[in-house]
Amino acid sequence: MKTFNALLGWGFNKKPVFCGGGGGSSSSNSDNGSSSSSSSDSSNSFSETMANIFTPNDGASYVNGNLVDDATGETIEAGGTTSTGNVISGSANDPSNDRPAPSSSDDNDRPAPPPVTATPATTATEATGALPSASAAAPPPDPEPVEETSGNSAFENLANAFTPFDGAAYVNGVLVDEKTGEKLDAGDTTYSGNVISGSANDPSNDDNELPASFTNALPNLIVNPNIEAGVYDESQLDDDWGYTRPDGTVVSAAVDMIDGGGKNFGGEMFSGSGGVNADLNGDGYITNDEAYATGAMNDNLVSTVSTASGATPLGSGIDPTGVAGAVYNYTPAGLLYGGVKDVTDNFGFERPDTSIGTDLDDITSSLSLTDAINATVNSVVLDPDAVDYPTGTDEDTTTVDPVLPVTPVIPDDPATLSPLRTDMYGTRDVSQDFNRRYKGGGMGFYAPQYLRRYASGQSIDELVRRVELPDGTEAYMTPDGRYLDMEQFKGTALAGDTTSVVTGQEDYLQGYTLTDAAGNVTQYDAEGNIVG
Numbered sequence: 001m002k003t004f005n006a007l008l009g010w011g012f013n014k015k016p017v018f019c020g021g022g023g024g025s026s027s028s029n030s031d032n033g034s035s036s037s038s039s040s041d042s043s044n045s046f047s048e049t050m051a052n053i054f055t056p057n058d059g060a061s062y063v064n065g066n067l068v069d070d071a072t073g074e075t076i077e078a079g080g081t082t083s084t085g086n087v088i089s090g091s092a093n094d095p096s097n098d099r100p101a102p103s104s105s106d107d108n109d110r111p112a113p114p115p116v117t118a119t120p121a122t123t124a125t126e127a128t129g130a131l132p133s134a135s136a137a138a139p140p141p142d143p144e145p146v147e148e149t150s151g152n153s154a155f156e157n158l159a160n161a162f163t164p165f166d167g168a169a170y171v172n173g174v175l176v177d178e179k180t181g182e183k184l185d186a187g188d189t190t191y192s193g194n195v196i197s198g199s200a201n202d203p204s205n206d207d208n209e210l211p212a213s214f215t216n217a218l219p220n221l222i223v224n225p226n227i228e229a230g231v232y233d234e235s236q237l238d239d240d241w242g243y244t245r246p247d248g249t250v251v252s253a254a255v256d257m258i259d260g261g262g263k264n265f266g267g268e269m270f271s272g273s274g275g276v277n278a279d280l281n282g283d284g285y286i287t288n289d290e291a292y293a294t295g296a297m298n299d300n301l302v303s304t305v306s307t308a309s310g311a312t313p314l315g316s317g318i319d320p321t322g323v324a325g326a327v328y329n330y331t332p333a334g335l336l337y338g339g340v341k342d343v344t345d346n347f348g349f350e351r352p353d354t355s356i357g358t359d360l361d362d363i364t365s366s367l368s369l370t371d372a373i374n375a376t377v378n379s380v381v382l383d384p385d386a387v388d389y390p391t392g393t394d395e396d397t398t399t400v401d402p403v404l405p406v407t408p409v410i411p412d413d414p415a416t417l418s419p420l421r422t423d424m425y426g427t428r429d430v431s432q433d434f435n436r437r438y439k440g441g442g443m444g445f446y447a448p449q450y451l452r453r454y455a456s457g458q459s460i461d462e463l464v465r466r467v468e469l470p471d472g473t474e475a476y477m478t479p480d481g482r483y484l485d486m487e488q489f490k491g492t493a494l495a496g497d498t499t500s501v502v503t504g505q506e507d508y509l510q511g512y513t514l515t516d517a518a519g520n521v522t523q524y525d526a527e528g529n530i531v532g
Contacts, residue, residue, distance in 0.1 A: 045094035046164040050301070054308030059084040065097030078217075079381050089382065091299075095214040096152075096160070096171045151208050159200035165272050165300040167192030171214050173205030179296070181210065181218045191221070192273050192298045193239070219295035220374035225366060226282035236264040236276065236284065245284035247352065255349050260313025261286040262297065266351065268316045270307050272300030280363050280375075285355040292383040293363050293375035314341070315351045369470075419514040426510045429502040434463040434479060436499065437492040463499060464489070479503055 044052070048062035059070050059082035067076045067090050071083045078090030151172035152160070160169050167178055167190035175184045175198055179191040186198030226232065233244040242253035243264040251259065251266065261267025265275025267286030277296035278286045291297045310322025320328045328334040341347060360379055364372040464476035464484065476484040479501040511525045523531045 043097050045097055046161050047092040047299070047304075048094055048097075050304055051092035054304065058082070058088060059086045060088045062092070065094065067093055091382075093217070094160075094169070095211075095217045096169060098213040098217075151205055153200075153202035153205065155200040156202060165298060166190065166194045166196065167273075167298055168194070168196045170200070172211055173202065173208040174210060175201055176210065176214075179219060179221060181215055191277065191296075193276065194273070220378055222277070222280070222294045222296070222367065222371045222375055222378070224277055224280060224282075224294075225368075226279065227276065229282075231282040232276070232284075238264070240264075243284070245352070246282055247284070249284075249350065249352075251349060252347075255314065255347050258314045259349055260316055266315060266349070267291070267313060268318065269297065270303040270311070270313060271297035272303055274298045280366065281354055281358070283352040283354040285352050287355050287358060288383075289358060289360055289363055289379070292379045293360065295378045295382055315346045315349045317351070419516045421512055421514055423512045424510045425507050427505045427507055430504045430506050431500045432465065432479075432503050433498045434465045434501050436461065436463050436495045437476075437489055461495075462489075463501065 043064040044062045045065065048065065052061055060067060060076055061070055062068075067078075067088065068074060069076055069082050076082065076088055076090065078093065079087065080090070081087050152170045153173065156170035156173065156175075168175060168184055169178050170176075175196070176182060177184055177190050184190070184196055184198065186201065187195065188198070189195050231246050233246065235243040236245075240253070241256045241263060242251060243256060244250050245266075256264065256266075259266040260270055261278075262271040262273040262275040265279060265284055265286055267275065267278075268288045269286070269291055271286075271291075274294075274297040275286050278290050278294040280290050280294065286297070306324070309324040310320050311324035312318040312320050319325065326334075328338055360376065364375050367375060462476075462478060462484070464478055466474055466486075467477050467483075468474050474486055476486055476489060478484065481503075509526045511523060511531060513521050513523050515521050525531050
């Protein structure tokens with residue numbers, strides 16, 4: 001019965017694609033005729049092993065803790081695509097066992113850094129001068145390397161293995177929150193809402209440094225404004241199943257276990273917890289867009305099995321697929337469950353209207369400027385259906401301003417009304433000025449990820465413009481919208497003339513038409529001159 005319940009979504013909850021991250025490791029060894037992968041993936045964490053088991057045909061596997069392409073053996077980053085065309089979320093990855101990948105000079109391998117905690121307001125003037133002196137241009141010395149091995153005691157490794165979904169982990173001997181990276185003490189509560197006993201801690205290694213592979217992989221956390229505003233019922237903030245939504249709807253514990261969104265929340269995806277951090281519009285229901293924007297949802301074993309089997313949450317409106325779909329549609333128990341669910345109208349569970357038809361703009365409208373930026377970055381990184389932004393960098397690319405089709409509307413009694421005006425809009429490029437800055441390499445392997453390509457000795461060569469932030473500090477911004485710490489560019493020099501770069505588009509009025517009482521249409525340009 002437990003297996004059937006898991007397949008239908010009973011138990012804990014999980015978002016759909018987040019658990020993915022690799023197929024069975026046996027597929028990556030099949031070309032070599034190996035019948036076992038135990039020797040190649042013995043360093044996998046529990047969650048990575050589960051991802052291999054439940055996603056055997058996605059073209060990727062966790063091998064020795066690293067997420068790799070089954071066909072090519074190349075490392076795959078979270079959100080990357082395999083050689084067979086599958087998008088891999090990589091959310092099952094355990095940063096504590098990641099092995100350093102070789103440095104690369106390929107710009108496409110460089111992930112975007114987390115945004116600065118503000119957005120640009122006014123542009124400061126960039127002074128152009130001579131090359132810096134030898135002392136100023138000399139690259140800074142490489143930092144002392146942080147030990148990338150686990151550094152955990154035997155008991156700490158066992159604690160990680162047996163509590164993979166509690167939101168905390170021992171990383172290089174330090175007990176930390178897996179979402180925030182903050183150090184935890186015994187009895188502390190994680191960002192996910194779980195109280196951590198810390199009984200396996202070994203005090204002798206508490207002063208170890210956290211490896212860069214862990215800190216660089218932390219998500220950009222979003223502050224849910226509804227928590228401080230007191231939107232939620234007390235039942236949504238406790239640790240018991242069953243809750244009352246902000247609109248007063250009471251959800252029983254039995255329904256709470258199958259309605260998605262984690263404990264005390266409903267949603268479109270399964271998860272173990274995290275709904276209180278992801279419910280950005282305060283309606284008690286977590287959409288996929290909210291889950292991707294916040295990166296706050298947490299997995300557990302039952303939700304992982306439910307999602308891997310193709311089960312879908314109650315009231316999500318998404319039909320089950322795979323094994324769960326077969327059980328639901330073709331077995332007596334599944335047909336009985338489906339029939340009762342339909343007769344009782346989802347066991348009385350109704351999805352809030354406010355959760356239907358929302359998009360990223362709706363989600364970010366209530367957030368602070370910093371959180372809105374972070375939500376957008378998270379969505380691009382985590383959402384498997386995110387559409388690549390067209391760059392239009394080809395030399396033969398031509399931009400044509402589209403004219404929106406206009407259909408005149410004639411009133412029933414046109415003689416009593418003034419001419420009807422209909423505006424016509426097009427789009428055009430928006431450009432900003434950037435300066436190229438450069439300096440020598442030698443940043444070292446443990447530099448921030450977006451600067452690691454310079455570790456091979458290449459020169460820093462970035463188009464940037466200096467911007468002043470609302471808090472009075474300054475940062476460099478690149479044409480693709482990244483914000484870079486000015487400290488990383490000490491000793492750089494300006495090269496060449498100012499470059500104008502297209503950074504976006506804007507709508508503008510191309511003209512309009514006037515339709516008189518008789519239905520005659522006259523077209524005008526934006527200045528009011530008759531056209532044609």
